[in-house]
Amino acid sequence: MSNRDAMQVEKGAELIVGSGLKKSYWAGKRELPVVKGVDISLRKGEVLMICGPSGVGKSTLLHMLGLLDPPTSGDVVYRGENLTSSSPGRQAAVRNRSIGFVFQFYHLLPDLDVVENTVLPLMVKNSVFSWFSAKRGHREKARRILASMGLGERLTHRPSQLSGGERQRVAIARALVSEPEILFCDEPTGNLDTKTSGEILEVLWKVKEEFDQTFAIVTHNINLAKQGSRHLNMIDGKIYKPEEMEHAQEKS
């Protein structure tokens, strides 16, 4: 049974809720607030776009929602469970099973080939013993996903032997292999030319259609942002709905 079906949540119900999220970095004794109090929720089946220029805290917000970076204050609640104060182990388990990440710079492991990179989340999930009994099935699954993305000929290549678009497709395959409930994409096309970006987005929309995948995508590209089912703007560490934008711009 896949994670997507594990606990049926009604379409449109809130999956992840971030409330009062703040994140500051410290430069010596000076506090540098990056995210300045954000309330945000992600609903089952939607494609949430978070749009804004670079340096406004989009990635930091995504990392906090994805339990990668602990917030300075505020809570992240996943399916009713407040995970902010959970143990690192519990957070890691949720990251492993329910969340997939796609980064701007692909972030593949250079020492592993395409299939190995793709099965990595399943390897993290399994102990030595359960891995060996299920190894064949896992690798088969990874090959299937890679083939469906047109990477069937590239399975034993290393990331350094792939083009940018191919690398990003491997990264998407890796994010999908554990069938996560939510896919977080941080500028998924930010490093690619227009043609390749189009191909990557096609892959993402295909995933959306096939699995009714829930997405949260961070981008600075307003045209991409408009293709989501919902979009929010982020300016200077705060979130605004599109209708609030004029007001926000006046203020800033």
Next chain:
Amino acid sequence: MYKLFIAMRYLKRRIITYIAIAGVSMGVMVLVIVLSVMGGFQREFHEKIRGTMADIMITQDNFEMDDYEELIEKVLKVESANGEKMVDAAAPYIQNIILIKGLRIDFGFIKGIDPLREPAVTRLREYLLREEETEIIARYDTIEYQISGREHFLENVEAYARSQGQSKKDLEDNPMYKLYKRELEILRDDYAEVKENYEKVKERKPFTDEEILMLFGTRKTDLPGIVVGIEMFKHYRMEIGGEVVLLTAASLDVDEASQQRFEVLGAFRTGMFENDFRYAIGQLNEIQKFIGVGDCVSGISVKTRKSASGKDLFGVDEVRKAVENAIDARADSGIVVQTWQEQNRTLLQAVRMEKWLLAFIIFFIVIVAGFTIVSILAMMVIEKTKDIGIIKSLGGTTSGVMGIFIMAGAFIGTVGSALGSFLGYLFVKNINEVAGVIESITGYHPFPPNVYYLDRIPTQMEPTEILWVVLPTILVSFAFALYPAIRAARLNPVEALRYE
């Protein structure tokens, strides 16, 4: 699962990994070799001490033991709790320090034994040499000397002749040169035969009881007789049937010191230099008279009960206690009962200590190899900061990330230990061949047999000792991997994920 997998991937294809493994295995190899060779020496040493001593010795100082026959009777009757005999044999002996008059005076020990009873308690019959065997050994030891001496001499003469512009023909006409050359040829012809004979002597048959009695009982003169160690025999240029003068004293009273001519009856070889150089053996009654005491002895040698195959049926300490009880040995009686180990405790301990002390020092090689592990892994942590972030984003925990680096360290330690043990094993198995190769290349024997009084380098490999090398090595690599692993855990790798 991923920890081991990724650790292996990080190590693979990095030359420095193999250098670190080579470092660890070098340390382990040297440790295995040293422990095996030291163990071999220890065993030889044990064997030799064991061979020259009885299982248990009952001693009393100052020649006060005059009731020894009664004691022997009691000792032979010693039984275990369930009525089994615990003692096979017992024999009296007397021992005193002597001076040997030769070209120089040196000290030694005289031991008076009962030729009828002594063979049952010590390995005397294996050590005694027949007349021709004595000659073969003495000849073997001198012939090598003679050959190398003449070779040197001839080389020098030839070099001198060349420097004087003499032709080879001139030299060959020189009668002295011809004589020496001829001698060398004869010696070389003899050498093969002498060596072959010598090898045969090593396999000689032990003396029978009759032979022992004949040896101690047959005289050419009416002097008391002694059988001397082979090294003493050679050193004082003794001859069988010849005479030697010994001095001894029963007490510190110098006026009572006695001097006596002895007939050399034969020789023995225990294989332990000190014994073969210092000891002379005679008949109990003759030695008692020489020392100037009545019918008393220094002690009684006891052999504990053995099975038909020569295995101990009782623990030697157990028998010692039973003997103590049987003869009522108390502190105030001055009678001391000791096992052979107790008599040589400090010596045996020293050898064992030496071995482990050496191992401890050599273990520092492994520790130095551990430093390479630290530097490799510390570098790896810095290089792989982004990978750590990625693994965390995929659900890896901090302890999981630490695990990658600890496993990398443990892998180097484990593979290094395995390889080192194997190489050490190969080296030890072929150590004498290796020594031979070294000798043929450099002309220098790394293990001169005449220095160590052994023909081959002795080795003894104990699986448990190898374990005592391997386990600490793996532990050290674990420990050294810990620091880089903790550093990896303390990183904030999410930062690295933002950038390319």
